Every structure is written in C-alpha cells, then in structure tokens.
Amino acid sequence: MSDLARYSRQILFAGIGETGQQALMQSRVAVVGAGALGTVISNHLVRSGVGYVRLIDRDLVELSNLQRQTLFDEGDAQFNLPKAAAAQKRLNEINSTVTVDAVIADLNLDNAEELINRMDVIVDGTDNFMTRFLINDVAVKYGIPWVHGAAVSSRGMFAVFKPGITPCYRCLYPQVPAGMGETCDTVGVLSPLTDIIGSYQAMETIKLLVGHDTTPNLEQIDIWDHVSLQMDISKGKNPNCRACGKREFDFLNRASAPQETYSTLCGRDTVQVNPRNKRELDLKAAAENLKKIGKVAANDFLVRFSPDEDITIVLFKDARVLIHGTNDLAKAKSLYSKYIGN
Numbered sequence: 001m002s003d004l005a006r007y008s009r010q011i012l013f014a015g016i017g018e019t020g021q022q023a024l025m026q027s028r029v030a031v032v033g034a035g036a037l038g039t040v041i042s043n044h045l046v047r048s049g050v051g052y053v054r055l056i057d058r059d060l061v062e063l064s065n066l067q068r069q070t071l072f073d074e075g076d077a078q079f080n081l082p083k084a085a086a087a088q089k090r091l092n093e094i095n096s097t098v099t100v101d102a103v104i105a106d107l108n109l110d111n112a113e114e115l116i117n118r119m120d121v122i123v124d125g126t127d128n129f130m131t132r133f134l135i136n137d138v139a140v141k142y143g144i145p146w147v148h149g150a151a152v153s154s155r156g157m158f159a160v161f162k163p164g165i166t167p168c169y170r171c172l173y174p175q176v177p178a179g180m181g182e183t184c185d186t187v188g189v190l191s192p193l194t195d196i197i198g199s200y201q202a203m204e205t206i207k208l209l210v211g212h213d214t215t216p217n218l219e220q221i222d223i224w225d226h227v228s229l230q231m232d233i234s235k236g237k238n239p240n241c242r243a244c245g246k247r248e249f250d251f252l253n254r255a256s257a258p259q260e261t262y263s264t265l266c267g268r269d270t271v272q273v274n275p276r277n278k279r280e281l282d283l284k285a286a287a288e289n290l291k292k293i294g295k296v297a298a299n300d301f302l303v304r305f306s307p308d309e310d311i312t313i314v315l316f317k318d319a320r321v322l323i324h325g326t327n328d329l330a331k332a333k334s335l336y337s338k339y340i341g342n
C-alpha cells in the first residue's frame with residue numbers, strides 16, 4: 001500500500017486532492033488539551049494524516065472522562081495515566097506514519113512560546129479562559145492561525161482566528177471574563193456536543209492546512225434544543241486591542257499576566273490560590289452550583305465545598321481560594337480550573 005492509499009477517500013474529495021494531502025502530511029499542529037475536544041480533534045487530525053501533532057495536557061485520565069473523551073478506556077482510568085500519554089499511545093496505533101508528540105504539562109507563560117510557536121495551526125481543546133488568552137497571545141505574536149472551541153452543558157462554540165486577517169480572541173474578549181462560570185465539572189457536558197464541536201474544529205484546521213477558506217463566523221450550537229447561531233465576526237477587529245492592535249502580549253509577560261498565583265501554605269496540606277484580578281464572588285450562587293456535585297457548607301464569608309473525602313475547597317468573598325488536602329500545585333491548579341473556573 002502506498003503512503004497515500006490510506007487517505008484515498010479524502011484525496012477523492014475535490015477540496016483536498018493529492019496536493020492537499022501532501023500539505024497535510026507536511027503540517028505541524030499543536031492541540032492544547034487532551035480532554036473531550038482534544039481527543040476528538042487529534043483523532044481526526046491523525047487519521048487524516050497531519051504529519052506532526054503535538055498534544056499538550058496536564059491531567060490524568062479518570063473514569064468520569066470516558067463518557068466523552070474518545071481516545072481513552074477503562075484501563076487508562078484505572079492506572080490514572082496522563083491524558084497526553086494515553087492519547088499518544090492510542091493515536092500511534094491508529095496511524096503509525098505520523099508523529100504524535102505528547103507533552104505532559106500545563107501550558108503557561110513559561111513554556112507557551114516554546115511549545116506552540118513553531119506550528120502551522122494551534123487548536124484549542126482547553127477548558128478555561130486563561131489558556132485561551134495565552135494561546136491568542138502566542139498566535140498573534142508569531143502570526144499563527146488558531147481554532148477556538150468550547151463546550152459545556154449542551155452548548156458549544158467554535159471560531160477561527162487568523163492573525164492579520166480576522167479579529168483576534170482579545171478583540172472579542174478584551175478582559176478575562178469573571179470566574180465562577182459554568183464548567184463541565186459543575187453543570188456537566190454532553191458527549192455528542194463535544195464530538196460535534198471537536199469535529200468542526202478539526203475540519204477548520206484541515207481547511208487552514210490545505211489553504212481553503214475558513215468560516216468567518218463565531219458559531220454557536222445548542223445540541224439539546226437544536227438551535228445554532230452564526231455570528232459574523234470578520235468586521236470585529238478592535239484597533240485598540242491590546243494583543244493584535246498594540247502588540248502588548250500581557251499573558252506572556254510575568255509582570256502583566258493576570259494569572260492566579262498558587263502557593264502552598266507552610267506546614268499544611270493546603271494550596272492558596274490568589275486571583276490577580278480581585279473581584280467579589282457571589283457566594284450564594286457559588287454554593288447553589290456546587291451543591292449539585294459535592295458537600296457544601298456556607299456562611300456570609302465563605303463557602304466550603306468537598307467534591308470528595310480528601311479535598312475541601314474554601315472560597316472567600318474576594319475570590320481567594322484555599323484547597324485543603326493537597327500541596328501539589330499542579331493538582332490544585334487542576335481542581336481550581338475544574339470547580340471554580342478561570
């Protein structure tokens with residue numbers, strides 16, 4: 001079988017053809033996040049023959065991931081394998097002719113430029129705003145197109161950002177939206193939804209790689225009520241945008257990055273998370289949300305939330321958070337992102 005035979009069904013498609021296939025095979029793509037979206041995206045890219053796929057993820061496989069994270073199985077969850085490594089193994093079995101590079105790390109301002117700057121496309125499989133702003137800064141700084149995607153509950157969205165051509169993510173969201181939003185861990189997420197959003201993202205990535213026009217829209221879908229909305233963002237460029245207008249890459253700059261700071265509390269099994277942007281939390285709403293997924297005790301000053309027996313998360317009104325039951329910063333970061341949202 002020639003190298004190309006395995007791709008015959010997409011080479012037959014006029015929009016790709018043999019030239020497009022060659023382009024895919026010579027392409028480099030970074031997928032940030034190997035969760036519900038990331039596993040769907042990387043599955044399509046690897047099967048389609050994208051030559052180099054770098055998959056970056058900080059988390060471990062858990063049983064509750066299997067409902068939607070299509071590259072994992074019960075064995076991966078039982079052994080708590082890192083998602084990037086488990087996905088890489090499966091993807092190598094699917095297509096051994098492409099390179100899958102697994103990076104077990106949290107994408108942050110220290111490593112982002114090195115990890116995603118020499119790519120043809122960056123794809124967003126993350127679950128939080130902070131990482132998206134970071135991706136956007138790298139993408140704008142180095143002129144790399146990126147494909148945004150998000151999915152929670154029954155609602156999802158995706159969009160393509162092309163530096164110099166379309167607005168950037170920060171043109172649409174000048175500031176990081178306040179936390180305590182809905183996350184997959186507080187309101188759930190449906191598996192057909194993440195499959196659809198991830199598939200759209202993979203399709204837009206392939207279109208970028210073969211030089212085809214991409215959608216000019218921010219597309220939103222509710223898969224439960226079956227409604228969709230296309231918002232044309234092509235004219236949404238903000239000349240005063242910090243990222244693409246002023247080229248101030250706040251999220252790559254330690255002095256200006258509005259990152260939460262994480263610190264272990266001396267002598268205690270506790271990590272303190274201090275948001276850079278102080279804001280007042282709606283503790284009542286937080287308590288109501290968290291009640292659905294764990295034990296909650298609240299008073300006027302704080303909410304205590306235990307997702308399981310080992311971990312207690314304390315939220316204060318000023319958005320400061322204490323995570324009891326661990327002194328592992330990576331774990332704390334993951335818990336914060338899961339239950340508080342950033």
Ligand SMILES: [Zn+2]
Binds near residue numbers: 238242245
């Ligand atoms: Zn911009």
